[in-house]
Amino acid sequence: MGVLVEAKSLYVGYKNEPIIRNANFKIYTKDFVFLTGVSGSGKTTIIKSLYGEVPVLKGSLNVGGIELNKIRKSKLSYLRKYLGVVFQDYKLIPEWTILKNVMLPMLIAGIDKKTAEEEAMKLLNKVKLSHKLDKFPAELSGGEQQRAAIARAIIHDPVMILADEPISGLDEYSANLVMELFIMANREKDITIMIASHSLPQTFNINYRQIHLEKGQVYELS
Numbered sequence: 001m002g003v004l005v006e007a008k009s010l011y012v013g014y015k016n017e018p019i020i021r022n023a024n025f026k027i028y029t030k031d032f033v034f035l036t037g038v039s040g041s042g043k044t045t046i047i048k049s050l051y052g053e054v055p056v057l058k059g060s061l062n063v064g065g066i067e068l069n070k071i072r073k074s075k076l077s078y079l080r081k082y083l084g085v086v087f088q089d090y091k092l093i094p095e096w097t098i099l100k101n102v103m104l105p106m107l108i109a110g111i112d113k114k115t116a117e118e119e120a121m122k123l124l125n126k127v128k129l130s131h132k133l134d135k136f137p138a139e140l141s142g143g144e145q146q147r148a149a150i151a152r153a154i155i156h157d158p159v160m161i162l163a164d165e166p167i168s169g170l171d172e173y174s175a176n177l178v179m180e181l182f183i184m185a186n187r188e189k190d191i192t193i194m195i196a197s198h199s200l201p202q203t204f205n206i207n208y209r210q211i212h213l214e215k216g217q218v219y220e221l222s
Helices: 043-050 073-080 098-108 113-126 142-154 172-189
Strands: 003-014 017-028 032-036 056-063 083-086 160-164 192-197 209-214 217-221
Touching: 003 043, 017 043, 017 056, 017 192, 017 217, 032 043, 032 172, 043 056, 043 160, 043 192, 073 083, 083 142, 098 113, 098 142, 113 142, 142 160, 142 172, 160 172, 172 192
Parallel strands: 032 192, 032 209, 083 160, 160 192
Antiparallel strands: 003 017, 003 056, 209 217
């Protein structure tokens, strides 16, 4: 397996105030990684740094062969086409139906509308939302919005999915469906998965790595 992400002596944070300090880690293609740590430990900061939202202050961060130190906006847009991001607050477009929200990455990629619609309907069926495709985000529960957000992150077959606390606050049914989606993406589509989470799921049927954050330091737990 090739190296997809490599951090060397990495410092990331805001306004020259590092939250993650002197981190060294690698993520490989097809990896399934849990990024764990208490609230405020820097999980979201790591996730955001991987798609260029939080700047590299010092050291090196390479994602998919692209160095994120002082990356140009045009190069950043190119990188983000190959990533799927699942945000804590879903970031669904409120004025669009769930179907159109899920179609969005394919439309951005220039895929024709009919193909995008067919793929979105397939994924919405997998996440048990085929009966809600004409609804708007405000008409869905939190768990349903999260499942739609994950379908949107998967639809364009990204190289890697970054998910920030994707099952936090979900009921057991929605949480299980969400985790099944990530497993499907990893096993069937070879998508690398990184999930930020307070803790590991109790029952989880897949090999995974655990990268743990504590007091700004990064550790790999076996």
